[in-house]
Amino acid sequence: MPDNSYIALLVGVAAAITWLLRALPFAGLAPMRNSELVKYLGLHMPLGVMVMLLIYTLRPGVAAGGLDVLWLGIAVLVTAGLHWWRAQALLSIVAGTAVYVVLMTLW
Structure with a gap:
């Protein structure tokens, strides 16, 4: 069995690597904060991500057809209507998911 100093060294190295990997994106983005590209992506990317998730989520149900x-x-429609209102x-999201689950369970 390894001694305590070896285990402490392993934990310290793992913690340092984890901290560096989490800090690296922030350090890399710091010089680009005033970039027009980053501002553009920050404005348009959330909508693009949501559209891709919508397509990915709805594709299997549409392919199945029927009800x-x-x-x-x-x-x-429930999800979009509630979000608009x-x-x-x-x-x-919770209401739309609940409506879908109830409809799928009952029929």
Whole structure:
């Protein structure tokens, strides 16, 4: 069994590497904070990511066909409607997911 100093050294090295890997992106982004590209990506990237997640999520249900498409459509409309009305992402996501699960379970 390894002695305590060896284990402490391993934990210290692992902690240092973890800290460096987490700090590296921030250190790399610091000079680019005033870049027009970073501002553009910060403005448009969230919408692009959400569209990609939507496509990835809806693709299997649409491919299955049948009532799955109807349930997906209703859940998407509930999610979008709640988000438009209340502007609370958590509420709209939870409600849309609940509607989809209930519809899939009942039919």
